[in-house]
Amino acid sequence: MEKVKLKFDKIPFITRVLLGVIFIADSMLKLIPDSAFLIKENVLTGAYGAWSFVYPWVSFWANLTANNINFFVTFAIVIEFLIGLFLILGFFKKFLYVAGAVYSIAIWLTISQFGGPYIAGTLDIGATPIYFLLFLLLIFSERNFNSYDLSIDKSIKKKFNLWERLAFFKKAKSKNEKTNVFAISSIAFGAVLAINASLKLVSGTASNVAGNQLMQILGEPKFLIPFFLFWDKLILPNIHLFLYIYAFSELAIALLLIFGLFRKWVYIAGMVYSLFSWSVIQGFGGPFFAGVTDLAAGPLYILIFIMFMFYNSNSNLSAFYSKK
DSSP: OOOOOGGGTTHHHHHHHHHHHHHHHHHHHTTSTTHHHHHHHHHHHHHTTSOTTTHHHHHHHHHHHHHTHHHHHHHHHHHHHHHHHHHHHTOSHHHHHHHHHHHHHHHHHTTTGGGOOOOTTOOSSOSHHHHHHHHHHHHHHHHHOOOOOOSHHHHHHHHOTHHHHHHSOOOOSOTTHHHHHHHHHHHHHHHHHHHHHHHTTSTTHHHHHHHHHHHHHHHSOGGGHHHHHHHHHHHGGGHHHHHHHHHHHHHHHHHHHHHTOSHHHHHHHHHHHHHHIIIIISGGGOOOOTTOOSSOSHHHHHHHHHHHHHHHHTSOBOGGGOBO
């Protein structure tokens, strides 16, 4: 097994812990009073904007969720808290990563309604597919790299050899797996960003974004108000120009990811772009009113780019993901 470069050795560990913190934060948001009622309203309202060919599926899950909203919200709180806690502790990672990936994509396909409804003002396909991709990257980093690992699993394995079979992934036999996974994941994430960019160009999005920018100030902490007011003064008078720059910047990052070009700089630019989007446009995931279910996709995008840096530094690939 290839030895990982020391300066990037801790990236999978850091990603795992931060992803755990995000999961716990998401679960806590669902505890805000009246969240269940507003989540129910959002799910039912969203179903009416679904595409016609998926409407029966979306409508079925919307009605099922609405009729059992307390169960679904409680279930999500418990599952997300446990996933977050076990990620931070590094407990039973083999099962945890698979379960987290399945949970994430299942939520997107059902309650999250494929990230829709895709109407003016929708800026991305939702956060849950990004959770799914992060779990896949964590799985394949365990299979292909001997990176830094601070976890309960590692401590248990020292005393019980059987735990290695139960909680650790088998190391990959093929040397090509890490490069193939890296290339496919980059292309898939690039495709997601390209779709997100196209959503920002939908007619009517500018007015919706402008309205959201003004509304989010009402629910943000007072110490952040000057920050949002500063950006609103820059963005709102030029909202159409801003959206074009916003969309085409994301599209440029997407295309470079898909073709594997200038990867080092793309990852840095991607992290800066994601942080800007999360802080300025997504209001750090807020305002944290009842009905908000997660911290938004921005922090997840940053973790994806960090994991890509780790894979890139340990994969012998040139442009277009071809072998050197």
